[in-house]
């Protein structure tokens with residue numbers, strides 16, 4: 001009968017060696033080393049997904065949940081224009097769902113780790129009678145001139161996103177491509193003033209790079225790219241609102257000077273799509289939505305929020 005140790009042993013054998021990970025799965029701690037040419041700074045983030053709050057099975061599968069648990073972290077590293085390196089996975093596995101479930105979950109993590117050249121370097125495996133909980137810690141390195149922060153946007157900057165928004169909860173939230181390549185390519189091409197990934201919805205997340213820095217923003221409704229996952233039979237205004245508020249898009253939102261924005265539009269980095277959605281303004285703490293007929297309304301932050 002399979003226990004925690006069989007699961008870990010199978011995982012250990014499946015993980016490819018990596019230069020920066022001197023000791024990975026199997027000892028009391030991992031031993032990591034940064035490459036000689038690397039930026040010595042380390043990017044670290046941790047995220048937790050709990051069954052019932054962040055997903056339910058079905059419609060999600062354990063494999064897709066594992067995938068997402070790592071993907072959301074990759075998206076955060078992308079939002080620093082970073083390069084992911086090693087991951088640590090802590091799981092509380094529901095006993096009643098059995099061993100195959102556990103293997104599927106870890107396979108989902110392992111597959112995406114390989115795809116993004118991330119070394120699974122450690123973790124903690126628990127089996128309990130509660131729901132599935134999975135937490136991934138991801139370490140990475142800055143690229144180019146260093147990490148790109150949420151601060152740094154200036155009034156007059158363009159706000160751009162790397163893909164269409166909305167409707168993610170119909171399935172894309174489990175299968176999205178973290179914009180790691182786009183983050184690095186953008187950082188290598190232009191001077192990014194601010195960068196963030198869209199997890200809670202544009203209407204909420206835009207505030208982190210504008211209002212929280214003492215500025216405001218105007219979003220042009222007609223320029224917000226609406227994903228084809230948003231039902232086509234909805235009125236156009238409602239489709240735009242879905243794109244602004246649904247969340248879990250995991251596209252990048254960037255602020256760049258107007259000149260750099262022009263440059264990006266005329267020659268975007270290979271494999272990176274870009275849409276201008278608005279601009280940073282000096283109206284403190286105010287985000288406005290501008291409709292094509294000239295109507296302006298306050299854009300309230302509507303994305304998902306955890307509350308007690």
Ligand code: ADP
Nearest residue numbers: 008024025026027028089120121122123124125
């Ligand atoms: P300890 O009791 O010393 O914490 P464990 O038996 O919990 O050791 O873990 C053994 C090794 O397996 C450690 O290197 C740990 O990091 C790794 N590990 C445990 N669970 C996972 C997991 N789900 N994914 C990756 N590595 C894991």
Ligand code: MG
Nearest residue numbers: 028123124125
């Ligand atoms: Mg342990």
